[in-house]
Amino acid sequence: MSNAPRHDGWMRTTPRKSATFDDYAxxxxxxxxxxxxxxxxxxxxxxxxxxxxxxxxxxxxxxxYPLEGYREKCSTNVTLGTRFAKKPIxxxxxxxxxxxxxxxxxGQAKEALGRGATLAGTSTTTGDGGMxxxxxxxxxxxxxxxxxxxxxxxxHDLRRxxxxxxxxxxxxxxxxxxxxxxxxxxxxxxxxxxxxxGIDQRSACRHPDWTGCDDLEIKIEExxxxxxxxxxxxxxxxxxxxxxxxxxxxxxxADVIVIDGMQGGTAATQExxxxxxxxxxxxxxxxxxxxLQDLGMHRKVQLIVSGGIRNGADVAKCMALxxxxxxxxxxxxxxxxxxxxxxxxxxxxxGTTAGAYDxxxxxxxxxxxxxxxxxxxxxxxxxxxxxxxxxxxxVLTLEAQTLARACGKxxxxxxxxxxxxxxxxxxxxxxxxxLAGTRWIPGAI
Amino acid sequence: xxxxxxxxxxxxxxxxxxxQNESAAPxxxxxxIANVRGHHSVAVGIDRPxxxxxxxxxxxxxxxxxxxxxxxxKGSVGQGVAETMSAGKVHVTGDASMAAGASGxxxxxxxxxxxxxxxxxxxxxxxxxxxxxxxxxxAFMAQTGRLVVxxxxxxxxxxxxxxxxxxxxxxxxxxxxxxxxxxxxDEHKEELAELLSAAGVTDVPVxxxxxxxxxxxxxxxxxxxxxxx
Numbered sequence: 001m002s003n004a005p006r007h008d009g010w011m012r013t014t015p016r017k018s019a020t021f022d023d024y025a026x027x028x029x030x031x032x033x034x035x036x037x038x039x040x041x042x043x044x045x046x047x048x049x050x051x052x053x054x055x056x057x058x059x060x061x062x063x064x065y066p067l068e069g070y071r072e073k074c075s076t077n078v079t080l081g082t083r084f085a086k087k088p089i090x091x092x093x094x095x096x097x098x099x100x101x102x103x104x105x106x107g108q109a110k111e112a113l114g115r116g117a118t119l120a121g122t123s124t125t126t127g128d129g130g131m132x133x134x135x136x137x138x139x140x141x142x143x144x145x146x147x148x149x150x151x152x153x154x155x156h157d158l159r160r161x162x163x164x165x166x167x168x169x170x171x172x173x174x175x176x177x178x179x180x181x182x183x184x185x186x187x188x189x190x191x192x193x194x195x196x197x198g199i200d201q202r203s204a205c206r207h208p209d210w211t212g213c214d215d216l217e218i219k220i221e222e223x224x225x226x227x228x229x230x231x232x233x234x235x236x237x238x239x240x241x242x243x244x245x246x247x248x249x250x251x252x253x254a255d256v257i258v259i260d261g262m263q264g265g266t267a268a269t270q271e272x273x274x275x276x277x278x279x280x281x282x283x284x285x286x287x288x289x290x291x292l293q294d295l296g297m298h299r300k301v302q303l304i305v306s307g308g309i310r311n312g313a314d315v316a317k318c319m320a321l322x323x324x325x326x327x328x329x330x331x332x333x334x335x336x337x338x339x340x341x342x343x344x345x346x347x348x349x350x351g352t353t354a355g356a357y358d359x360x361x362x363x364x365x366x367x368x369x370x371x372x373x374x375x376x377x378x379x380x381x382x383x384x385x386x387x388x389x390x391x392x393x394x395v396l397t398l399e400a401q402t403l404a405r406a407c408g409k410x411x412x413x414x415x416x417x418x419x420x421x422x423x424x425x426x427x428x429x430x431x432x433x434x435l436a437g438t439r440w441i442p443g444a445i
Numbered sequence: 446x447x448x449x450x451x452x453x454x455x456x457x458x459x460x461x462x463x464x465q466n467e468s469a470a471p472x473x474x475x476x477x478i479a480n481v482r483g484h485h486s487v488a489v490g491i492d493r494p495x496x497x498x499x500x501x502x503x504x505x506x507x508x509x510x511x512x513x514x515x516x517x518x519k520g521s522v523g524q525g526v527a528e529t530m531s532a533g534k535v536h537v538t539g540d541a542s543m544a545a546g547a548s549g550x551x552x553x554x555x556x557x558x559x560x561x562x563x564x565x566x567x568x569x570x571x572x573x574x575x576x577x578x579x580x581x582x583x584a585f586m587a588q589t590g591r592l593v594v595x596x597x598x599x600x601x602x603x604x605x606x607x608x609x610x611x612x613x614x615x616x617x618x619x620x621x622x623x624x625x626x627x628x629x630x631d632e633h634k635e636e637l638a639e640l641l642s643a644a645g646v647t648d649v650p651v652x653x654x655x656x657x658x659x660x661x662x663x664x665x666x667x668x669x670x671x672x673x674x
Contacts, residue, residue, distance in 0.1 A: 037666065150548040150567060153529055155490055155510045182665060194550070194569040194588045196608060199664040204586060208566040209506070209525035209547040218485050222506040225461045226490035 028271075039271040040179070042104075042360030042370065043330060044172050044263040044308060049280040051263070052314045054427030055420050056436065059406040067405040074401040075411040078325050080302045081163060081232020081255040084224065088232055088255075089141055089163055091325070092121025093397045094412060095315060098260075098306050098329035099145045099165065099236070101127025103180050103189040104267030104360065106377035107134045108385075109369040112336050114138030115382060116389025120397075125165060125327075127267075128178045128203055130192045131157040138386075143234060146223065149178060149203035151193040155226065163256075164223055165234035166216070168245075169205075171264030171307040174238025174278045177205035179268045183363040186372040216252040234258055239284035239307065240277070246291035249301075256302045257292075258327060259284050263308025265330040267370065268361030281307035281318075283430035286417075289322030298322065312399020319400070320415035321431060328396075335392035336385040337367045446474035453480040457487060464491050464514075485523070488516055494533070505542075508535045511552060527554045530571055543580070546573045549590065555644045562599065565592045568609055574644035584611055585621065593640050595649060603657050611657040612637050614649065625660040 017023070028039065060066035067074060081088035097117045102110050104127065111134040117124045123141035126132075130152020136142055144161030146153065158164065169175060180189075182198045190197040210219045220233050235254040237245045239261045249257045261281025266274065285305055292298040305318045306327035318326045330338075339347075341354040346366030350357065360370035368380035404412050407419045421436040422428035428435040429442040450460050460478065463469045470476065472493040478500065481487055485504035488497050491514040499507070502520040511530040518526075521539030531550040540558035547563070549571025556564075556573070562580035565573050565587055574593040581599035584592050587609035597615035604621020610633070611624075620626075629637075634651045641649060 150529060150569070153548065154531055154550065155492055155512050155529075158510070196664070199607075200666050204567065208563065208585075209528045209544040215505070215524070218505045222486040222489055222509050225457065225486045226510055228462065228465070229458070 040181070040268055040361055041271055041274070041358040042265065042267050042269075043274070043358045044265040045275050045278075045280075046358075047275060049263065049308075050282050050424065050426040050430055051280060051308060052282060052317045054282070054424045055317050055422055055431055055433065057313075057316070057320075057403050057407055057419055058421050060408045064408045066408050067410060069402060069405050072405065073410055074404050075413075076397050076401065078302070078413070080234075080304075080325065083255045083297075083301055084253065085163075085230060085232040085255050086228070087162075087230045089123060089143075091123060091141070093393060094319065094323075094325035094400075095120075095309075095393055095396050096122050096143075096304065096325055096327045097124040097332050098264070098327040099125035099127045099143070099167070100329055100333075101129035101178075101180075101267065102132045102135065103127070103129035103184060103193070103372070104370060106368060106371055106380065107132060108377050108380040108382045109333075109336060110135040111138050111382040112380065112385035112389060113332060114142070115386025116332070116335070116393065117141075119386065119390035120393035122393065123162065126161075128167075128180075129189065130154075131161070132192075134382075136160065138382075145236075147178070147203070148205060148207045149193070150208065151195075151203065158223075159227055161231060163232040163234060164227070165236050165258065166220070166223075166254075167236045169238030169240075169260075170236065170266060171238045171260030171262050171278050171281070172266035173269045173273045174240045175205060176269060176273050176277070178203035179361070181268065181361045181363075184361065184372045189372060213248040213252045220253045232256055234304070236260060238262075238264075238277075239279050239281065242279075242284040243287035243291045246288040246303075247295060250292065250295050250297050254301060256304060257288065258304040258306060259288050260327075261305070261307030264306050265333075280430070281305060281309075282427060285318060285321040285323060286430070286432045292322075299324065312396045312401075313403060315396050316400040316403040316412065316415055317420065319412050320419050321417060324413070331392070332389055333369055335389045336369055337380060337388070338365070338369050340367055343367060446471060447476070448474075449477040449479055451479045452482065452484055452487075457484050460487065461489055464488060464495065464497070467493060470495055481520070483523070488514070491516075491533075502539065511535060521558065526556075527552070527571075530554065540577070541575075545575075546571050549573070553640075553643055559596065565590070565609070568592065572640055572643070574640055574646070576644070576646065578615070581618070582621065584609055584624075587611070591636065591640055593637065593644070593654075595646070603659075605663065606657075606659045608659060610636075612640075612654040613657065614653045614655075617655075617657070620657065623660050623663040624657055627656045627658045629654070629656050 078094045118140040124139040125143040141162045143163040146166045180201045232255040234256040235249045236258040262278035302324040305323040343366045365371040368377045420433040475496040481501040489509040492512040495514045497516045499518045504523040506525045508527045513533045515534045517536045524542045527535040528547040530552045534553045536555045541560040543561045545560045545564045546554045548567040554573045556575045559577035564579040564583040566585045568587045568590040570590045578596035584603045588607045594613045598617045600618040601621035603624030
């Protein structure tokens with residue numbers, strides 16, 4: 001009698017793909033070999049990172065009293081820039097629109113952001129391309145970014161801004177400068193940036209006229225002198241060393257600190273930079289708050305957190321960890337219509353699919369948002385898109401209020417770390433809240 | 446209108462507040478600023494044609510974002526003089542520290558002495574005339590405008606330059622990435638003569654200068670040029 005198996009399937013193992021050399025890694029090796037250039041894309045880190053889903057709220061119970069949903073007040077307003085500015089910014093909701101440039105975005109998209117933010121009672125922010133009439137005209141409150149490139153920077157716009165945001169870095173690329181490839185350098189974009197039309201434009205990563213926080217202190221004083229000490233001065237930092245960076249920002253004289261985690265988006269940067277530099281937003285908040293508390297400046301210098309904020313739970317969790325407000329970029333673009341499944345045929349034609357499209361630098365966005373092509377950008381109706389953004393901002397606010405009331409808080413700002421519990425050891429360590437069901441907070445800041 | 450502001454008796458805040466206020470300092474007025482003693486941000490953000498004479502050395506960002514005033518500093522200036530200037534004239538009789546005229550969009554900056562590193566960095570239309578030497582990385586990422594150096598230039602002049610035009614009379618220690626020497630044609634001699642004249646230089650022939658600008662090889666990313674960075 002033979003010992004041979006009766007079925008062919010016994011003779012071979014199932015084909016096994018490497019966890020190390022997975023499909024993406026292999027395709028990237030092939031792409032690199034074929035093109036000789038690194039991959040450039042938009043957006044933030046896409047890989048799985050410890051995030052706000054790893055936290056949960058401890059609703060009111062025997063020892064805490066909840067507030068009635070829909071009946072009892074839960075305030076959402078926030079004032080930014082109370083430290084030195086004569087005219088701080090008053091916002092109805094603690095969700096602001098992050099800096100995104102005209103150039104990377106179409107004029108219609110910038111107008112839509114302004115319309116939506118204004119309807120919702122919050123601010124928008126310029127970007128690495130100067131201030132446009134579309135944006136200033138439709139944004140009740142506009143933060144003017146002061147970037148290393150200084151593209152379009154001028155005294156008139158500086159004085160008609162409501163706040164100034166000095167950009168030291170951003171979460172997608174702490175330590176990196178901007179990038180806008182030639183396809184998007186239209187005549188108007190080139191004129192605003194004082195650059196030749198159609199060239200690949202790589203903006204600086206360091207400011208031209210100051211280095212280090214001793215210089216920055218003098219720069220901030222100059223900006224205040226230029227604007228009669230009226231405007232709040234924000235300082236935006238990519239999350240990498242949040243404790244020390246926050247402390248130095250306070251020392252430099254900032255009114256508001258913006259910490260952008262590695263999920264924060266960019267218009268275009270090397271994939272390797274986006275995925276491998278910086279720390280997750282979740283890990284950046286507590287060290288920044290700790291620095292403010294150690295200096296006696298928590299709530300005096302306001303903290304805005306950004307990078308991967310998607311829903312009202314994320315907003316509420318940021319605030320419970322000590323932020324005064326959050327900022328959204330990618331989510332705002334999605335609300336405008338970015339990556340809309342209704343455009344699937346167009347995405348397929350570009351070799352991608354709705355939900356994954358990130359070649360924003362190529363200027364071929366079928367949604368008309370990350371493009372300078374007049375035919376494509378005219379697809380975006382700024383009024384309807386602005387309405388969608390306003391709706392989304394309202395939902396974020398309502399969701400955050402729902403969670404705050406459940407924790408018995410009459411203001412979003414009253415949320416605190418004690419309201420939170422962590423579902424993973426990593427999140428417990430990063431957010432410095434106990435692992436669910438334990439009193440254990442791993443690590444120490 | 447003519448007045449003197451003494452910074453021993455008042456603050457920089459008061460000084461700038463007065464000069465920026467059109468009713469306090471209407472166009473055409475002449476102002477003297479005394480006892481500057483290295484203060485930062487002196488005479489910044491002036492958007493009218495005022496004539497301002499600053500007596501002494503200033504700190505950082507003197508005449509920052511100037512938009513129309515004619516400002517003379519009788520002394521030396523700290524970092525970032527006339528940064529992001531868009532119109533007017535700034536004249537420094539002494540030396541300038543780093544980043545003179547940084548990101549300037551227009552107007553004329555004249556430095557009688559030397560300028561330190563990164564003079565004209567990110568310049569966007571400003572004209573700069575330095576009668577002495579300039580330090581390393583001057584005209585770094587210079588976009589448009591003209592930089593004239595009567596003395597020598599330090600290392601990596603015009604690194605990653607775009608469309609700015611550089612004229613140097615003395616020795617250039619080295620040129621930065623994508624910066625090359627270019628021929629001096631009649632149009633260049635003409636514009637150089639105008640710049641020298643505007644800076645009050647009348648005894649130096651334009652033939653003594655060499656012109657530098659962008660090779661434009663790095664305008665579009667090409668992997669074969671990666672070694673240039």
